[in-house]
Amino acid sequence: MAAHQFDxxxxxxxxxxxxxxxxIATEIxxxxxxxxxxxxxxxxxxxxxxxxxxxxxxxxxxVNTAVLICSSLTMALAVYAAQTxxxxxxxxxxxxxxxxxxxxxxxxxxxxxxxxxxxxIPGYNFAPEGVYPPQMQLYFCxxxxxxxxxxxxxxxxxxxxxxLVILAGRGRFxxxxxxxxxxxxxxxxxxxxxxxxLFPLLYLVGGR
Numbered sequence: 001m002a003a004h005q006f007d008x009x010x011x012x013x014x015x016x017x018x019x020x021x022x023x024i025a026t027e028i029x030x031x032x033x034x035x036x037x038x039x040x041x042x043x044x045x046x047x048x049x050x051x052x053x054x055x056x057x058x059x060x061x062x063v064n065t066a067v068l069i070c071s072s073l074t075m076a077l078a079v080y081a082a083q084t085x086x087x088x089x090x091x092x093x094x095x096x097x098x099x100x101x102x103x104x105x106x107x108x109x110x111x112x113x114x115x116x117x118x119x120x121i122p123g124y125n126f127a128p129e130g131v132y133p134p135q136m137q138l139y140f141c142x143x144x145x146x147x148x149x150x151x152x153x154x155x156x157x158x159x160x161x162x163x164l165v166i167l168a169g170r171g172r173f174x175x176x177x178x179x180x181x182x183x184x185x186x187x188x189x190x191x192x193x194x195x196x197x198l199f200p201l202l203y204l205v206g207g208r
Contacts, residue, residue, distance in 0.1 A: 024190050051136050078181065
């Protein structure tokens with residue numbers, strides 16, 4: 001049944017779709033500023049950015065990329081389950097997506113801990129071993145700002161997925177009424193796409 005402010009379910013679905021795409025557009029502009037700033041300074045201090053990139057763990061970054069791609073698949077399957085009214089599958093795929101998202105954050109935490117122990121946190125404690133080029137600290141400022149912001153979006157996504165699991169378990173979604181699942185699915189795919197851009201920009205600087 002459509003909410004009272006809508007004429008029918010189609011109008012409600014269109015309004016929900018428009019709302020999430022407007023939100024995604026604002027997020028693109030937000031991340032776009034960071035990407036632009038990174039690109040400008042990367043061009044200006046390329047040697048320092050390459051040196052900083054070589055201190056990241058490429059294997060962990062690649063594993064996290066694979067994990068997020070898998071989570072996009074399980075999220076897409078969750079949306080399909082909602083569209084076809086398969087409640088148990090919907091709950092299962094949502095939980096799989098949450099597990100993969102948690103694995104991503106766990107790996108990211110390990111990376112952050114390693115950077116802390118190697119004195120790669122920008123600030124007064126920034127003191128990598130050996131001689132490091134100027135402006136490498138700037139690279140790590142971008143690294144932590146962009147990846148932490150992405151991780152925050154992941155945490156918010158996990159909270160939204162938790163709400164979906166609870167509602168799905170109560171039979172809230174039907175083939176005619178599953179807008180929240182589609183909307184949060186779009187959000188999750190957007191967060192995954194952001195990482196697809198972050199991984200080569202941060203981990204593969206200099207073509208290693």
